[in-house]
Amino acid sequence: MDIKQVRSETPGVTHRVHLDNAGTGLMPKPVADAVKGHIVLEARIGGYEAEAQENERIEAAYSSVAKLIGAKKSEIAFADNATVAWQRAFFAQTFSEGERILIAEAEYAANYVAYLQMHKRKGCVIDVIPNDASGATDPQALEKMIDDKVRLIAITWIPTNGGLVNPAASIGKIARAHGIPYLLDACQAPGQMPVNVDELGCDFLSATGRKFMRGPRGTGFLYVRSKMLGHIEPYMLDHYGAPWTAPQEYEMRSDARRFETWERAPALHLGLGAAADYALDIGLKSIRTRVTKLADNLRDELDKIPRITVQDIGTQKCAIVTFTHEQIDSDAIKSAMSEEGINVSVSRAPSTLLDAKARNLTDLVRVSPHYYNSEEELEIFLSVLRGVTGR
Amino acid sequence: MPDFAKARTETPAVASGVYLNNASCSLMPQPVIKAVQDYFALEARVGGYPAMAQESAALEAVYGSVAALINAKPNEIALMGSHTLAWQSVFLGLRFKEGDRILTSRSEYGANYVAFLQMQRRTGCVIDVIPCGNDGATDPLALEKMIDDRVKLIAINWIPTNGGLMNPAAEIGNVARSHGIPYLLDACQALGQVPVDVKELGCDFLTSAGRKWLRGPKGSGFLYVREDKLSAPGCEPGIIDDFGALWSQSDKYEVIDTARRFETHEQQPALRLGLGAAVEYARTIGLDNIRERVNHLAEGLRGELAALQGIRVQDLGGERAGLVTFTHDDIPAADITAALHKENICVKTIPQAGAYLDTQARDIPELVRVSAHYFNNEDELEALLKALRAAIGTG
Numbered sequence: 161m162d163i164k165q166v167r168s169e170t171p172g173v174t175h176r177v178h179l180d181n182a183g184t185g186l187m188p189k190p191v192a193d194a195v196k197g198h199i200v201l202e203a204r205i206g207g208y209e210a211e212a213q214e215n216e217r218i219e220a221a222y223s224s225v226a227k228l229i230g231a232k233k234s235e236i237a238f239a240d241n242a243t244v245a246w247q248r249a250f251f252a253q254t255f256s257e258g259e260r261i262l263i264a265e266a267e268y269a270a271n272y273v274a275y276l277q278m279h280k281r282k283g284c285v286i287d288v289i290p291n292d293a294s295g296a297t298d299p300q301a302l303e304k305m306i307d308d309k310v311r312l313i314a315i316t317w318i319p320t321n322g323g324l325v326n327p328a329a330s331i332g333k334i335a336r337a338h339g340i341p342y343l344l345d346a347c348q349a350p351g352q353m354p355v356n357v358d359e360l361g362c363d364f365l366s367a368t369g370r371k372f373m374r375g376p377r378g379t380g381f382l383y384v385r386s387k388m389l390g391h392i393e394p395y396m397l398d399h400y401g402a403p404w405t406a407p408q409e410y411e412m413r414s415d416a417r418r419f420e421t422w423e424r425a426p427a428l429h430l431g432l433g434a435a436a437d438y439a440l441d442i443g444l445k446s447i448r449t450r451v452t453k454l455a456d457n458l459r460d461e462l463d464k465i466p467r468i469t470v471q472d473i474g475t476q477k478c479a480i481v482t483f484t485h486e487q488i489d490s491d492a493i494k495s496a497m498s499e500e501g502i503n504v505s506v507s508r509a510p511s512t513l514l515d516a517k518a519r520n521l522t523d524l525v526r527v528s529p530h531y532y533n534s535e536e537e538l539e540i541f542l543s544v545l546r547g548v549t550g551r
Numbered sequence: 552m553p554d555f556a557k558a559r560t561e562t563p564a565v566a567s568g569v570y571l572n573n574a575s576c577s578l579m580p581q582p583v584i585k586a587v588q589d590y591f592a593l594e595a596r597v598g599g600y601p602a603m604a605q606e607s608a609a610l611e612a613v614y615g616s617v618a619a620l621i622n623a624k625p626n627e628i629a630l631m632g633s634h635t636l637a638w639q640s641v642f643l644g645l646r647f648k649e650g651d652r653i654l655t656s657r658s659e660y661g662a663n664y665v666a667f668l669q670m671q672r673r674t675g676c677v678i679d680v681i682p683c684g685n686d687g688a689t690d691p692l693a694l695e696k697m698i699d700d701r702v703k704l705i706a707i708n709w710i711p712t713n714g715g716l717m718n719p720a721a722e723i724g725n726v727a728r729s730h731g732i733p734y735l736l737d738a739c740q741a742l743g744q745v746p747v748d749v750k751e752l753g754c755d756f757l758t759s760a761g762r763k764w765l766r767g768p769k770g771s772g773f774l775y776v777r778e779d780k781l782s783a784p785g786c787e788p789g790i791i792d793d794f795g796a797l798w799s800q801s802d803k804y805e806v807i808d809t810a811r812r813f814e815t816h817e818q819q820p821a822l823r824l825g826l827g828a829a830v831e832y833a834r835t836i837g838l839d840n841i842r843e844r845v846n847h848l849a850e851g852l853r854g855e856l857a858a859l860q861g862i863r864v865q866d867l868g869g870e871r872a873g874l875v876t877f878t879h880d881d882i883p884a885a886d887i888t889a890a891l892h893k894e895n896i897c898v899k900t901i902p903q904a905g906a907y908l909d910t911q912a913r914d915i916p917e918l919v920r921v922s923a924h925y926f927n928n929e930d931e932l933e934a935l936l937k938a939l940r941a942a943i944g945t946g
Contacts (some may be wrong), residue, residue: 168563172597180598187591192592195591197742199588202576202579205567206564207576208575239813240632240817243816244632269798270794270796276798294872377594377599377818395790396789398635399662403664407908407911408668421636423762425768429768462796479917503597503601510798
């Protein structure tokens with residue numbers, strides 16, 4: 161990977177040390193250009209007219225995203241964001257009283273609130289799969305929980321609050337063996353590591369464009385396995401997902417776009433496509449190698465700083481690094497970084513309440529380098545941190 | 552008198568053709584384009600969340616702008632990714648049982664009607680269409696007679712996609728309020744072309760896109776929820792996340808007290824700022840002025856069209872909006888639209904399924920729709936008429 165070149169294509173690196181790629185990645189120039197170019201075209205010739213003119217490129221964006229996760233183009237739906245994508249998949253599932261949803265302990269709040277809403281509405285039960293000793297969702301424990309009441313397995317692959325990578329593929333094997341629908345929240349995964357839906361064995365996968373993919377905010381996508389498309393009906397349909405075929409009839413589209421609506425922002429979709437292409441060009445394997453190296457080094461260095469505790473759990477770890485300091489609260493560390501032009505973020509307990517309670521966590525400082533970050537940038541971060549904590 | 556010529560110079564697209572498709576998606580004026588682009592540039596420079604923190608006052612001001620546009624309070628506004636998301640979020644948050652009735656207009660839009668049909672399949676609720684008066688508008692008197700205790704929602708569109716009709720939204724609001732029935736008003740075609748006052752309309756929920764007459768970016772929309780609805784029990788979006796509700800205890804969530812409970816945590820700030828800029832742009836020109844100008848252009852056009860042999864203006868209603876629709880006795884609408892496109896004039900063909908109940912009742916296969924905004928001018932309409940005469944062989 162040519163770090164110099166990827167940095168030269170990332171305007172943001174000349175202004176900030178951006179270490180919040182798990183929040184939003186910096187858009188590379190081709191992504192920003194794709195978005196801006198389409199907005200200009202819309203302003204010049206009109207919205208639908210611009211969409212028609214760029215139809216081939218918009219279609220190609222679906223192919224690019226499909227390629228990124230080893231899916232077919234017809235299995236991809238675009239969404240306004242990852243939450244909407246996930247919600248569309250989740251609310252398409254039907255539950256009766258007493259039916260069970262099995263979830264991970266590190267579940268993200270957006271999803272958990274939706275489980276609670278479904279519980280309130282349908283009387284279904286939310287059961288948490290126990291973790292193994294390393295803190296990852298335990299496939300063996302999952303296996304033991306399976307009974308004929310289990311209607312859905314829904315887990316977060318990489319939680320928002322740490323380096324943990326849950327064994328999504330092992331969970332997929334169990335889901336498939338028992339024929340239970342499997343919804344994987346992969347929000348933090350695409351763009352930082354190779355993703356292959358067949359290896360994962362998931363039936364639904366949701367993700368955002370704005371994080372490690374480096375796409376624009378306001379983008380997300382949903383993967384729906386072909387065999388699911390035979391019967392599944394979205395919770396929310398409009399005349400795009402299901403054309404109004406006769407005054408009292410509608411007919412669902414045959415592809416995953418039944419989960420979309422007619423109204424869309426093509427500029428953002430083009431940006432998402434450009435982001436997928438950009439990541440594919442660099443290569444997801446080399447991206448993973450580089451971010452893992454940066455994150456592991458960072459954990460090692462953090463370990464050496466007195467009173468700092470690295471809070472990442474699991475055996476396989478990703479580009480998200482979290483830590484706490486014994487005395488200095490995480491917001492103060494974030495502000496000190498911000499004053500030096502360094503972007504990090506704070507993961508708060510309510511974002512992952514079950515995990516936070518189990519581990520008795522307060523707020524964590526989250527540092528998430530991407531491949532375009534340099535070793536020098538991490539050294540700058542560490543030296544500011546040493547200054548802040550050494551006072 | 553507002554300076555419509557200036558507005559025209561601030562609309563880059565007028566140089567590339569005659570754009571008469573403002574009811575689909577209007578042309579963004581320069582301040583809107585600039586707001587979107589500047590924010591994207593900022594994000595690329597400093598990162599997504601830092602950019603949002605830096606522009607937090609401007610982002611917050613968008614709620615105030617939208618509220619001022621419709622005479623609401625900022626806490627009654629939710630900013631959404633599209634009209635459909637806004638409308639669905641409200642509609643799917645309502646609970647229906649077998650036999651419950653949804654009353655709607657004959658002119659209902661496809662997106663909404665498909666959602667009604669889906670709800671009917673799911674719950675066994677009933678969709679009843681409010682009859683139209685002689686002028687083709689939804690009839691408030693007929694509505695009054697339909698009310699019984701099984702009516703759980705009145706959901707209509709104010710201005711349909713397929714014509715100049717304006718349904719009497721405020722009279723319908725009176726009926727809804729006097730019976731305490733939730734009233735969801737699809738105002739997608741109204742915002743930016745007519746003055747909107749939610750107090751006068753009496754609606755509980757109002758939804759709109761940003762991209763149509765408001766001239767905002769695609770990917771923007773908003774929802775209004777009346778304050779007293781927000782404090783009523785059970786006012787929940789169809790789908791909720793941790794932005795709309797606080798995950799307070801492991802087994803509990805509490806919806807937040809503003810209309811933002813209908814939003815999700817993830818958002819698109821650049822498009823929100825574009826929407827805010829579009830609202831301010833419209834307010835500066837003045838909605839009364841816009842209404843007068845759009846109506847003047849539309850009425851003038853209807854007069855000219857009616858004089859053409861073989862052309863039938865198809866707009867219903869007594870009071871009319873800026874959408875002008877017509878058919879030709881022999882030439883299909885799509886052929887006319889294509890002929891106009893060749894002359895670099897942009898209009899739209901409305902398929903039968905855009906508003907199936909209405910087109911079936913009136914036995915109309917498809918329509919040509921012309922929608923002129925205030926920045927369009929008489930010369931452009933003259934160019935349209937000239938090209939149309941040539942296309943239908945009366946030129």
